[in-house]
């Protein structure tokens with residue numbers, strides 16, 4: 001089967017700034033992949049390219065064998081770094097919005113995750129704490145039956161006690177043949193759910209490995225390896 005996401009010499013520049021410089025990368029189905037790198041390394045740029053929000057300067061990126069477009073919009077579920085939902089909306093409004101907008105939205109799955117996290121349906125987003133808003137958005141994104149989930153900093157505002165629960169319930173709910181790409185700085189929290197990691201720096205992939213390989217061959221956690229590779 002073809003990889004769900006593949007990049008060949010993917011390059012993106014903004015004026016004189018190079019955000020991605022010749023990235024070659026394959027994301028296989030059934031894997032949870034951590035896209036890890038320091039600030040400004042190109043993680044969000046890669047996610048935006050995968051969503052077709054911006055276009056490559058050169059090289060190419062394919063989703064399920066096709067350039068981003070109508071097909072990729074149907075199979076990719078994207079959690080952006082910044083919120084795009086209007087703050088007057090209640091949880092029930094955003095649920096309806098997703099149900100109307102995405103054919104693959106599983107309302108039952110969303111309702112069950114919201115219930116498990118104690119999030120009410122009548123509360124408007126604007127009166128929720130930042131962490132609760134993040135939980136709602138992550139639930140919406142993970143309740144789609146997508147082939148590729150792209151999560152840009154999904155749990156930055158969530159308290160440490162809730163992170164584990166969210167990661168295990170929400171990430172555990174994804175379709176087994178789908179892939180999840182998570183960009184995060186909270187490596188020690190997230191690494192237990194990762195199969196693979198991709199380290200990126202200055203727009204280039206500097207390491208691509210399974211998590212088992214890092215633990216077995218290097219005898220380190222992903223967090224420890226990240227700190228070693230990117231020591232300031």
Ligand SMILES: Nc1ncnc2c1ncn2[C@@H]1O[C@H](COP(=O)(O)OP(=O)(O)OP(=O)(O)O)[C@@H](O)[C@H]1O
Pocket residue numbers: 014017018019037038039040041042043044045046
């Ligand atoms: N619209 C833009 N215009 C100009 N430069 C941009 C734009 N978007 C991103 N960049 C630059 O591209 C580089 C990569 O940015 P990107 O947001 O992809 O990094 P990141 O790895 O997601 O960072 P962070 O961890 O801080 O979120 C940075 O140098 C950034 O300043």
